[in-house]
């Protein structure tokens with residue numbers, strides 16, 4: 448008699464969603480949003496809960512009225528249940544009460560798997576609303592409307608969400624594909640300069656890993672981007688989002704392996720964000736993390752001095768301050784490497800570059816060399832030179 452038996456279970460699920468680029472999504476005469484909701488309709492009308500970033504609401508005083516008027520006009524398709532406003536920025540991911548508020552709103556408004564949560568905001572609010580939508584009823588449909596550069600070119604177009612727990616960045620989260628993403632350019636006009644610039648870091652990151660021509664574009668247009676040239680920024684967002692989407696589709700969308708090839712500069716970025724009490728924006732921390740890891744790659748003999756200067760010079764020209772924050776204790780910062788490994792599991796894999804467009808994985812980081820990399824970066828910030 449056999450001691451055990453097994454049943455082999457196996458199935459494939461394919462995922463697809465569209466990322467749209469448009470303007471004036473809630474203009475009274477623009478049917479696009481209504482048609483999107485209609486495309487999923489198997490009850491009539493579809494219940495919709497909006498979760499809006501307070502920072503967006505403050506800068507777009509008529510947004511809620513526009514949404515109400517829009518939903519009234521298309522009432523045969525959209526049943527507006529409620530508009531919930533939550534604080535924007537990292538506090539959205541740090542405060543468990545806010546998750547509770549989102550879940551309560553989903554519950555009390557009868558949002559089910561045939562309804563929609565529509566999240567409008569920066570990456571933090573999209574992460575919060577996405578986590579609530581991804582876990583309530585084991586996942587209700589989500590439309591993301593990202594409103595910052597970083598959310599439009601990176602965080603809002605992917606398949607992940609995450610909130611912070613016990614001071615650990617993105618400790619709680621799910622992989623959950625959105626129903627659709629709508630990047631509406633008109634939101635970008637009200638960003639303050641920090642949030643305008645911050646998202647450029649993710650574009651530099653993906654360009655350095657995958658696309659030398661895109662890096663050249665950023666380098667040649669860094670001053671226009673810094674000076675808020677909207678057309679240049681639209682191209683940057685479009686190309687960056689496309690590269691992220693290509694990567695997700697072609698690789699390991701649910702991160703089952705031990706490497707996260709798009710996370711160049713991120714082990715240090717995540718740690719610096721939490722060490723500074725989230726005073727740094729994610730993109731600002733990513734720029735510092737890229738600069739630090741590029742210095743490390745240079746000291747490891749992987750990257751030439753010329754390319755290093757190109758990378759950190761371009762980041763600076765885009766408006767980034769690359770100095771490591773004074774409150775960043777070295778040994779505490781280096782703990783970020785083990786936390787990064789633990790988050791993914793398995794063997795440590797940190798992606799560096801050996802040239803523009805040429806990623807390389809390393810499986811250990813030497814603390815002494817990292818310390819030298821910090822000194823190299825400091826020298827560059829103070830004297831604009833690299834030895």
Ligand SMILES: NC(=O)c1ccc[n+]([C@@H]2O[C@H](COP(=O)([O-])OP(=O)(O)OC[C@H]3O[C@@H](n4cnc5c(N)ncnc54)[C@H](O)[C@@H]3O)[C@@H](O)[C@H]2O)c1
Pocket residue numbers: 500501502503506534535536537540568569570571572574594595596597598601602603605606607608609634635636637638639642645646728729730
């Ligand atoms: N889920 C993912 O895959 C993923 C990927 C990358 C980053 N992220 C997360 O994204 C977050 C960072 O997102 P972010 O850079 O968009 O910043 P953010 O969400 O922290 O927003 C920054 C500030 O901008 C305000 N704001 C948003 N849109 C505005 C607008 N149109 N006009 C005026 N003010 C506006 C917000 O209220 C907030 O005060 C981090 O928590 C990061 O971890 C997630």
Ligand SMILES: [Zn+2]
Pocket residue numbers: 601649713729733
């Ligand atoms: Zn990032």
